[in-house]
Amino acid sequence: MNWGVAYALGAYLLWGLFPLYFKALIRVPPLQILAHRMVWSLVLLVLVLAVRRHFAWLRVLRERPRLMLRFALSAMLLSTNWGVYIWAINSGHVVDASLGYYINPLMSVVVGALVLAERLRPAQWLAVAIAAAGVAWLTWEIGHLPWIALILALSFSIYGLLRKTAPLGSLEGLALETSVLLPIALAYLGWEGAHGQDAFLHGGLGLRLMLLAAGPVTAIPLLLFASAARRIPLSLLGILQYSMPTVVLALGVYLYHEPFHRGRAIGFGLVWIGVIVYLSDVLWRMRVNAAAGRDGPSARRSE
Numbered sequence: 001m002n003w004g005v006a007y008a009l010g011a012y013l014l015w016g017l018f019p020l021y022f023k024a025l026i027r028v029p030p031l032q033i034l035a036h037r038m039v040w041s042l043v044l045l046v047l048v049l050a051v052r053r054h055f056a057w058l059r060v061l062r063e064r065p066r067l068m069l070r071f072a073l074s075a076m077l078l079s080t081n082w083g084v085y086i087w088a089i090n091s092g093h094v095v096d097a098s099l100g101y102y103i104n105p106l107m108s109v110v111v112g113a114l115v116l117a118e119r120l121r122p123a124q125w126l127a128v129a130i131a132a133a134g135v136a137w138l139t140w141e142i143g144h145l146p147w148i149a150l151i152l153a154l155s156f157s158i159y160g161l162l163r164k165t166a167p168l169g170s171l172e173g174l175a176l177e178t179s180v181l182l183p184i185a186l187a188y189l190g191w192e193g194a195h196g197q198d199a200f201l202h203g204g205l206g207l208r209l210m211l212l213a214a215g216p217v218t219a220i221p222l223l224l225f226a227s228a229a230r231r232i233p234l235s236l237l238g239i240l241q242y243s244m245p246t247v248v249l250a251l252g253v254y255l256y257h258e259p260f261h262r263g264r265a266i267g268f269g270l271v272w273i274g275v276i277v278y279l280s281d282v283l284w285r286m287r288v289n290a291a292a293g294r295d296g297p298s299a300r301r302s303e
Contacts (some may be wrong), residue, residue: 004231008240011224014217016247019097019256021217022089025210028199030087032192033214035185036200037082040215042178048219049175057172068180070162075177077159081152088148094252095260099138100152101245102271105238106131106278107153111161123281127274134270141263170226174219233286239279 025033049055061067088097106128112118120128138146163173192198200211229237249268252258260268 004228005236005240007224008228008232008237009243011221011228012241012244013247014221014224016244016251018085018217019089019094019248019251021210021213022086023256025207026090028203028207028211029197030083030090031188032197032199033086033090033211034079034083035188036211037086037214037218038079038178038181038185039189040212041218042175042182044215044219045171045175045178048171048223054172057168060167061176064167067166070166071168071173071176072180074159074162074166074173075180077155077162078177079181081155081159084148084151084155088152092256092258093148094256095249095258095264096146096148097152098245098249098252099146099268099271100149100156101248102242102268102275103131103135103149104153104156105241106274107157108160109278111154111157115161121281123277123284127278127281129274130277131271131274134267134274137270138264138267141267170222170229174222236286239282242275242279 022033085097085100088094109118109120109124110128113120135146135150163170166173168176189198189200193201196202200208203211253260
């Protein structure tokens with residue numbers, strides 16, 4: 001359990017620090033960063049799979065070829081999420097990006113209810129309603145929908161839904177998704193290179209190393225997360241995930257000095273209240289289940 005918590009916090013901390021990495025590449029167009037992230041992530045993932053000699057999962061694709069359509073869709077959603085996030089960070093919208101990952105779990109609850117017909121508890125409906133009020137307030141405050149946060153939350157929620165029902169683990173699934181995206185990434189980088197615009201080909205050694213680092217920057221948190229998911233309950237993993245947008249928000253406000261005036265604070269405050277209601281319900285359910293688990297064996301022994 002302790003190692004699982006440590007792995008989870010390590011993954012979320014690294015994800016939370018992503019703005020530092022993308023800001024270091026601010027001279028590179030976001031689409032190029034995205035394409036290089038796809039390429040070098042796949043290279044590293046294939047190396048990891050080769051070291052583990054773990055390619056048996058490819059049989060699933062031969063037995064169920066229609067899975068490729070599902071992973072093509074999840075790859076599109078993942079690239080959308082990555083691309084918007086990179087653009088947001090390097091365009092001075094770090095705070096907006098953090099909002100997306102605060103509301104993402106609540107958006108996942110709504111998607112589960114709409115698509116999987118999952119029944120929501122009253123506390124979950126209340127959490128979603130309060131967070132929606134926060135989004136409505138921010139819409140009124142800034143004069144338009146907080147589209148960056150909504151795209152990040154919605155794309156990752158639907159992506160999570162597709163991956164939840166897919167028969168592949170996180171490492172194998174990401175390898176397949178980046179494989180699907182690889183031809184597009186290579187074609188784009190080839191076009192940029194032919195026109196003298198590819199930062200990797202025409203940049204210095206430091207810039208090339210930074211782009212190569214997109215592989216481990218992507219894969220290491222994922223491996224930590226996968227290790228954590230095997231050791232701790234998903235409910236606890238869901239609670240810990242809020243450390244990630246908190247780190248991103250702190251970077252946006254205190255390091256990059258993005259505006260966080262009273263109006264924006266009210267909107268975020270409503271979202272945080274919704275999150276607190278949601279987490280309180282999760283913790284209460286964990287206690288109830290734990291109590292039921294303790295009472296079960298004793299009740300059977302008394303019988």
